Amino acid sequence: xxxxxxxxxxxxxxxxxxxxxxxxxxxxxxxxxxxxxxxxxxxxxxxxxxxxxxxxxxxxxxxxxxxxxxxxxxxxxxxxxxxxxxxxxxxxxxxxxxxxxxxxxxxxxxxxxxxxxxxxxxxxxxxxxxxxxxxxxxxxxxxxxxxxxxxxxxxxxxxxxxxxxxxxxxxxxxxxxxxxxxxxxxxxxxxxxxxxxxxxxxxxxxxxxxxxxxxxxxxxxxxxxxxxxxxxxxxxxxxxxxxxxxxxxxxxxxxxxxxxxxxxxxxxxxxxxxx
Amino acid sequence: xxxxxxxxxxxxxxxxxxxxxxxxxxxxxxxxxxxxxxxxxxxxxxxxxxxxxxxxxxxxxxxxxxxxxxxxxxxxxxxxxxxxxxxxxxxxxxxxxxxxxxxxxxxxxxxxxxxxxxxxxxxxxxxxxxxxxxxxxxxxxxxxxxxxxxxxxxxxxxxxxxxxxxxxxxxxxxxxxxxxxxxxxxxxxxxxxxxxxxxxxxxxxxxxxxxxxxxxxxxxxxxxxxxxxxxxxxxxxxxxxxxxxxxxxxxxxxxxxxxxxxxxxxxxxxxxxxxxxxxxxxxxxxxxxxxxxxxx
Numbered sequence: 377x378x379x380x381x382x383x384x385x386x387x388x389x390x391x392x393x394x395x396x397x398x399x400x401x402x403x404x405x406x407x408x409x410x411x412x413x414x415x416x417x418x419x420x421x422x423x424x425x426x427x428x429x430x431x432x433x434x435x436x437x438x439x440x441x442x443x444x445x446x447x448x449x450x451x452x453x454x455x456x457x458x459x460x461x462x463x464x465x466x467x468x469x470x471x472x473x474x475x476x477x478x479x480x481x482x483x484x485x486x487x488x489x490x491x492x493x494x495x496x497x498x499x500x501x502x503x504x505x506x507x508x509x510x511x512x513x514x515x516x517x518x519x520x521x522x523x524x525x526x527x528x529x530x531x532x533x534x535x536x537x538x539x540x541x542x543x544x545x546x547x548x549x550x551x552x553x554x555x556x557x558x559x560x561x562x563x564x565x566x567x568x569x570x571x572x573x574x575x576x577x578x579x580x581x582x583x584x585x586x587x588x589x590x591x592x593x594x595x596x597x598x599x600x601x602x603x604x605x606x607x608x609x610x611x612x613x614x615x616x617x618x619x620x621x622x623x624x625x626x627x628x629x630x631x632x633x634x635x636x637x638x639x640x641x642x643x644x645x646x647x648x649x650x651x
Numbered sequence: 652x653x654x655x656x657x658x659x660x661x662x663x664x665x666x667x668x669x670x671x672x673x674x675x676x677x678x679x680x681x682x683x684x685x686x687x688x689x690x691x692x693x694x695x696x697x698x699x700x701x702x703x704x705x706x707x708x709x710x711x712x713x714x715x716x717x718x719x720x721x722x723x724x725x726x727x728x729x730x731x732x733x734x735x736x737x738x739x740x741x742x743x744x745x746x747x748x749x750x751x752x753x754x755x756x757x758x759x760x761x762x763x764x765x766x767x768x769x770x771x772x773x774x775x776x777x778x779x780x781x782x783x784x785x786x787x788x789x790x791x792x793x794x795x796x797x798x799x800x801x802x803x804x805x806x807x808x809x810x811x812x813x814x815x816x817x818x819x820x821x822x823x824x825x826x827x828x829x830x831x832x833x834x835x836x837x838x839x840x841x842x843x844x845x846x847x848x849x850x851x852x853x854x855x856x857x858x859x860x861x862x863x864x865x866x867x868x869x870x871x872x873x874x875x876x877x878x879x880x881x882x883x884x885x886x887x888x889x890x891x892x893x894x895x896x897x898x899x900x901x902x903x904x905x906x907x908x909x910x911x912x913x914x915x916x917x918x919x920x921x922x923x924x925x926x927x928x929x930x931x932x933x934x935x936x937x938x939x940x941x942x943x944x945x946x947x
Contacts, residue, residue: 462760462774467842469929499848502929509934512925513850513941523944533874536859537866 474501593619742787744809745778749817750795752777756803766909766918767805769830773839782836791825793817804907806873815871816887822896824907828873829857829865834916841917845926850936853914853922853945873913914946921945 476497477488487493495512497505514522531539590607596619597605597612605612670676691700702709717724755761760775769789772778780786788808796817803823810827818825830838834854837844857865865872868879869887888895898907914922923945925934936942 462776464774464842467928471929495848496846497848498925499846499928502927502932504929507848509925512848512934513923513936513938516940519940519944530855533856533862536856536862539859540862 469500471501471504474504476501476505739785741785743785744788744790745780745786746792747772747778747789747807748792748794749799749814752791752805753795753799753801756801763801763803764903764906766906767803768918769806769808769835769838770841770917780835780839782832782839786835787832788830788835791815791818802901802903802907804909806911810871812869812887813891816891816893819884819887819895820891820893822898822901824898825871826873826910827865827870828911829854829861830916831855831857838916842928845928848925850925850945851916851920851922853947854916856913873910 474497477484477493479489491511494505494507498507498509498512503509593612593616594604594607597607597615600615601611689696691697699709702711707713717726719725752761755772755775755777756763761767761771761777765771769778769780772789773780778789780789790809791805791807791811791814793811793813793816796813799817800821801823802821803818805818805823806826806828808827808829810825815825831854833852837852856862862874864870866874868875868883871880871883884895898904901907909918911918916922920926920933921935923936923941926932927934936945
């Protein structure tokens with residue numbers, strides 16, 4: 377989509393022409409109709425007046441031009457703003473006496489025989505430099521190299537979009553997986569908390585029971601022997617073993633009695649049910 | 652029968668009748684010249700000359716800044732953290748306020764009847780861009796959006812939402828486009844580039860991390876869909892509460908609709924052309940492969 381005005385080119389031409397056309401009408405770009413009014417003949421005359429006044433100014437200041445915005449309220453139209461825009465650096469083109477190095481002689485340094493320097497010569501002096509314009513563009517080999525480099529380092533837009541999509545998909549997938557995991561674990565949490573609390577309680581209780589048992593045994597020993605024994609001594613251990621045996625016997629008796637009762641009860645129940 | 656008025660008037664009379672100007676008649680504006688500080692003079696300024704009493708203060712042998720007498724100083728106590736890591740690889744954008752833009756337009760340094768580009772801004776000395784310092788262009792900041800009243804077609808590299816709203820409220824157009832560092836260097840200094848005699852290169856596309864920014868319509872990226880941009884304009888108008896002016900009915904509609912091609916650096920110049928400054932000519936390549944390369 378090219379523009380109407382090659383903005384840069386126009387400004388360049390304006391800068392080079394300005395010195396020459398100081399007395400003539402100013403360039404169209406110089407005068408801006410601030411509220412986009414169509415040019416009336418009075419405005420055109422005002423513009424020409426402006427041009428002459430600026431020419432006089434330029435002459436008076438001896439070409440020491442500064443960027444000025446000259447608002448002329450006395451102008452008839454009243455809406456035209458003379459824009460001096462920017463002050464371009466004067467382009468010193470050495471066209472009368474250009475230095476063009478001799479390619480054949482060996483006194484000229486090597487760097488003045490390269491293609492890069494040739495391009496600069498062309499840029500500075502134009503066709504007077506004697507450089508063939510066709511050499512300014514890359515040669516076929518260089519062009520191939522450029523194309524390969526671009527294919528490697530500057531992928532086209534579609535490829536980049538694809539990469540972006542895959543990367544984003546991956547990221548979202550990872551994020552979702554992580555969130556799922558977190559949600560699942562959080563759902564498990566109450567049960568785990570309960571389990572842990574239960575275990576803690578049971579451990580505490582076990583400890584308590586152990587303590588009580590030990591205290592009981594100690595009391596038993598105290599009763600039997602009459603003094604506080606060391607629970608690690610062999611006597612104490614024998615006593616403990618005895619108690620254990622007695623307990624075992626009691627348990628066995630209990631079990632036998634229970635079995636007998638159970639054997640008595642079922643025969644009683646079915647005959648009761650039958651009759 | 653009115654007497655013709657003499658040009659100049661009273662001022663000229665005064666000038667003609669007063670004595671000549673000499674050094675004895677001149678005096679600087681009060682407050683323009685301030686006397687310098689001279690140490691070691693006078694009853695109160697002399698003696699120790701404002702240095703204090705003995706010690707490192709008077710003798711000028713104080714230790715370096717940050718030293719805390721041997722205690723591990725604050726700047727060494729605090730552990731390192733990567734705040735500034737990779738700072739030299741981060742793209743920077745020179746800020747341009749709407750206030751400054753309005754100032755430049757009012758003074759006539761920028762022409763609002765032409766598309767405003769980074770070249771125009773730099774020529775008007777509105778911003779200073781240093782491509783070698785990782786500057787990737789200019790960003791539009793919405794300070795001064797309440798006083799902004801210019802209708803412009805502007806192209807920047809980044810813009811805040813408020814700035815976009817302010818420009819579109821006045822009937823203008825804003826585009827965010829990307830310039831790779833080489834293109835940026837050419838854009839801000841076109842004349843030295845043309846003197847180099849190289850063909851105009853094509854603008855490269857942004858990197859993967861910047862593609863989403865330039866493809867979204869909310870940011871008015873240059874790679875975005877025009878319809879989406881229209882929708883985004885309407886949405887922004889609703890959000891900020893202004894009526895979106897219709898640009899197609901404008902007189903400058905053609906100028907405002909001017910937009911650069913994705914690979915173009917200058918308006919009116921295509922990649923591949925060589926500009927001959929001394930003779931004011933443009934050379935265009937005719938080889939097929941070159942044309943294909945430069946128009947890809």
